[in-house]
Amino acid sequence: MCVIRVEHLRKSFLLDKTAIHAVDDVSFSVDEGEVFGLIGLSGAGKSTLVRCLNLLERPDSGEIWFDGLNLVEQDDSVLREKRCRMGIIFQHFNLFMRKTVWENVAYPLRIAGQRTKEIIPRVEELLDYIGLSAHARSYPAELSGGQQQRVGIARALAMNPRLLLSDEATSALDPVNTELVLSMLRKVVDDLGIAVILITHQMEVAKALCDRIAVMENGKIVEENTVEELFLRPRHAVTRRMIRGFDEDIPLEHFADLTSAPVYRLGFRSQTVTRPLISDISRRFNVDANILAGNINALVGGDVGYLVVSFEGEEEAVCGALSSLHEDGVEILKLEPGNGQNNGVGLHAKEEVR
Ligand SMILES: Nc1ncnc2c1ncn2[C@@H]1O[C@H](COP(=O)(O)OP(=O)(O)O)[C@@H](O)[C@H]1O
Ligand SMILES: [Mg+2]
Known part of the structure; x- marks a missing residue:
């Protein structure tokens, strides 16, 4: 069931008389039990979009459907009520430093006018859920970053x-606490079946948690797909910049050796990721496969992998090898040396091979 549906959302800012289209005609929807990633480089418009979703920022136009209502048309009292149904967690946790962990988690319940009798068991339940019951009387400064973010999660979940x-x-x-918080979020989605919109500039974070990902650039969603498909067939230059296996992964010193042989990025789905396809075609078509880079990504929907390979052999043999891989469901992109557009380093996807 759809939890939130956004239609043609726009938000601009005026800066020195020029309009910045921070959110530019954005549409998407997220279902129950789904983690929807919004990724993009800094300045893409991600935070503005989130602030628009709970109407902390008024969009210029567009619709936000949530709980059966278009939030853009609601008055303040309805918005206050609906905002309670959207939990939010932030980069810097935004906890009250002078309140205890217990009071931080209780805060939204108090604001909602609940009585202490109701608040006590709920806070205890939430602290138990995030594994911080023992720290109920601690202050945020006494906790690690990962623990503080878990308090942030408990506070966000307080109002169901x-x-x-x-x-x-x-x-x-840090990476260890990132891992802990991500697994906590996954547990929340699995246990409670809520929807999550996960905003990040780190593909590594999105890939660990998301079912679907939308990539933002200059206020627009330029590409949206399941995580597996995004990793296998990234179409937009920004997506390719954010995924390994295009630019940053391929050591420059290899390039001199590569000039004659064409280079391909092969994307493997979970069914093919463990099959010896390369040695198989190498034998069958008499081509030499020179593997330059590779990785397997463990994603929510299964593993996907990629190899960057140059093939040496008769042109016809290489063609046959590529067709055979394609028939086996491998996604093939031909790469060529950097053309200066993306920092001019590494290899850049040139064309999809069918
Ligand atoms: N209140 C504001 N006034 C003017 N410009 C803003 C404001 N908020 C954001 N912007 C601009 O909107 C663009 C998107 O910003 P933001 O949503 O913070 O991006 P992200 O979260 O993806 O880094 C940026 O160019 C930023 O400078
Ligand atoms: Mg931001």
Whole structure:
């Protein structure tokens, strides 16, 4: 069931008399139990979009359907009520530093006018859920970043939201705490079946958690797909910049050796990722496969992998090898040396091979 549906959302800012289209005709929807990733480089418009979703920022136009209502048309009292149904967590946790962990989690319940009798068991339940019951009387400064973000999650869940908005929630954390917070979020989605919109500039974070990903650039969603398909067939230059296996992964010193042989990025789905397809075609078509880079990504929907390979052999043999791989469901992109557009380094996708 659809939790939130956004239609043609726009928000501009005027800066020195020029309009910045921070959110430019954005549409998407997120279902129950689904983690929807919004990724993009800094300045893409991600945070503005989130602020528009809970109407902390008024969009210029567009619709936001949530709980059966178009939020854009609602008055303040309805909005206050609906905002309670959207939990939000932030990069810098935004906890009250002078309140205890217990009071931080209780805060939204108090604001909603609940009585202490109701608040106590709920806060205890939430602290138990995030594994911080022992820290109920601690202050945020006494906790690690990962623990503080777990308090942020408990606070966001206090009012039983249908939607959780996460804006760069792991960006201030080290890798270990990032991992802990991500697994906590996954548990929340699996246990509670809520919808999550996960905003991040880190593909590594999105890939660990998301079912679907939308890529933003200059206020627009330039590409949207399931995580697996996005990794296998990234279509937009920004997406390719954010995924391994295009630019940053291929050591420059290899390029001199590569000039004559064409180079391909092969994307493997979970069914093919463990099959010895390369040695198989190498034998059958008499081509030499020179593997330059490769990786397997464990994604929510299964593993996908890629190899960057140059093939040496008769042109016809290489063609046959590529067709055979294509028939086996491998996604093939021909790569060529950097053309200066994306920093001019590495290899850049040139064309999809059918
Ligand atoms: N209040 C504001 N006034 C003027 N410009 C803003 C404001 N908020 C955001 N912007 C601009 O909108 C664009 C998108 O910003 P933001 O939504 O913060 O991007 P992201 O979260 O993806 O880094 C940027 O160019 C930013 O400078
Ligand atoms: Mg931001």
